[in-house]
Amino acid sequence: MVEPVRLLLAVVSHGVRRVRGGPAVESARRRLRGPAARPADRRRHAADRDPEAAPAAGRDAAVDPRILGQRRLREERGRADVHPPARPGGAAGAARDGQGAGAVEPVRGERSRQPGVSGAGPIARYVLIHGAYQGGWIWNPVATRLRAAGHLVLAPSLDGCGERHHLVRRGITVGTHAQEVAQLLFYDDLGDVTLVGTSSGGMVIQKAAELARERIRRLVFVDALALLPGERVDAIVKRSAPNEVTELTTGPTRADAESRLFRDLDPATRAWALARITPHPLAALEAPMEPTTFWEQAWRATVIRCRQAANPPESHQRRTAERLGAAWHELDTGHYPMLSEPEALARLLLYAELDGIVATLRQATGAARVTLRLDVPRRNLSVADVTAEALAPGVASLRGQTSIDQRAAGSIEWLETHRRVLVQEDVSNADAPPPPELVRLYGATAQMLGPVLRDGVLVGWVSVHHTGGPRRWSASDVAALETAVRDVSRELEPS
Structure with missing residues (x-):
């Protein structure tokens, strides 16, 4: 009663x-x-706009988007220390939503859940910036998965875009969009941020990072543009059909969006996305790139290319990776991986720091391939597959190759016994041989292995592979590997 x-x-x-x-x-x-x-119930920007969620009721139609954005940030901060509620459908339902057995746990940062709660771990901060014709809604399937792992995630809609498209006006540029992002980081006191940009959002995170350098942990370019000063988008991006252009905006026709932009999406997701695209502020896409010191500075960066997308071309994205010394990844999907492959993209974002470590090691050693394998069951990680990988151009990836019994290899048994770096200049006559498939199928001819230990237990290892014959590993090569192992161990430590 x-x-x-x-x-x-x-x-x-x-x-x-x-x-x-x-x-x-x-x-x-x-x-x-x-x-x-x-x-x-409060997270309208995830629940209302995710194609896997129920349609919104339009409760905030009359609310100024800027006020709504601040409200959403406060709600996100209120959620950061709350354990995600159980999902319907048991373990299977949880896995579908990015939780349960299929979820990936945080890597480092602040504590992400209440003390004493099972699965407590560190929190990271992600700010996800959309591209042309989009809004923050484009990131919802990825943001949902990152939040399920306990992280703080913001996906703002930029001025004149998405639910703010009615505010479009003259004077909106890449620079003003970047100022928005930098001001968001400042006023909400966000630091150690992984700033992610897709498509033309890559230009925005360039300028935003320049304006808020001390708040940036890593930049991630997802099939993104990254222009030099004075460059224009139309010199890089080639469209099969012209955009519809007004004095304020530019955007694809519905037919072009359906047949070209979203053609690789399933019908339900395609319809969901088509209902939400909006023209982009003209100068923010068509004006020459503004002056910037971005390329003169050092950044921790990751570039993720989508193989099935024609734009931006691979050569443009390779340039970004080479100039920044960035970790490189490819997804076999179209230009909108946050909609077509949200699980794979979320995983790359979750482990971007580990990928950065192996990329740095590959560059330092000039190796053909560097991999990291980890056995951390609570993070759904197993040495059966690589957790992170960096490859020289043309070198085959080991990602997804799970049929090899890694711990049965002589080289791994040696690591288990000796707990120190193993250097093999010629694996063909090594006393502690690697898995034969590594040699026969993946061309490894020399390698170094560095053990990752936690509480005295071998939980993984970093492998550095050379192809094309024996190799004499130098003292600096070994030192670089030892540094990478320490960096990996630090990433795994809760703060």
Whole structure:
């Protein structure tokens, strides 16, 4: 009897006349249950815009998007220390939503969940910047998965884009968009941020990073443009059909968006995305790239190319990776991997720091391939597959090759026994041989292995492979490997 009375009082105190069958009842119930029970209800920017979620009710149609954005940030911060609620459908349902057995745990940062909660781990901060014709909605399937791993994730819609398209006007440029992002980081006191940009959003994160350098941990370019001063997008991107251009905006026709931009998406997701695309502010896409000191500075960066996308071309993205010394990854999908391959993209973002470590090691040693394997069951990591990998051009990837019994190899048994770096200048006559498939199928002829230890247990190793014959590894090569192993161990440590 007490609960109905409390519920009625809550509804009446809220000034709601209709009690039966409407959202007011659920709102009152949420207030009675407390904040820990309502994060999914409050997170409109994820639930309302995810193609896997129910349609929105349009509750914020009259709210200024800038005010709404600040509200969403406060809600996200309120969620950061709340354990995600259980999903319907048991383990299978949890895995579909990026939780449960199929979820990936955080790597480092602040504590991401309440003390004593199973699966507690560190938190990271991701700010995801959309590209042309999009809004923050484009990131929802990825953001949902990152949040499920306990991280703080923001995916703002830039001025004149997405739900803010009605604010479009003259004067919106890459520079003003970048200022928005830099101001978001400043006013909300966000540091150690992984700043992610896709498509033309790559230009925005270039300028934003320049404006807020001290707040940036890593830059991630997802099939993104990264222009030099004075370059134009139309000199790099080749469209099969012209855009519809007004004095303020530019955008594809619906037919072009459906047949070209979103052609690799499943029908339901394609329809969801088509309903949300909006023209992009003209100068933010067509004006020459503004002056920048971005390329004169050192950045920790990752470049993720989508093989099935014609734009931006591979040569452009290779240039970005080479100039920044960035980790390089490829996904076999189209230009919108956050919609077509959200699980794979989320995983790359979650382990971007580990990828950066192996990329740095490959550059330092000139190796053909560097891999990291980890056995961390609570993070759904197994040495059966690589956790992180860096490749020289043309070298075959080991990612997804899970048929080899790694711990049965003589080289790994040696690591288990000696717990120090193993140097092999010619694997063909090594006393502790690697898996034969590594030699026969993947061409390794010399290698170094560095053990990753936690509490005295061998939980993984870093492998450095050379192809094309024996190799004499130098003292600096060994030192670089030892540094990488220490860096990996530090990333695995909760703060």
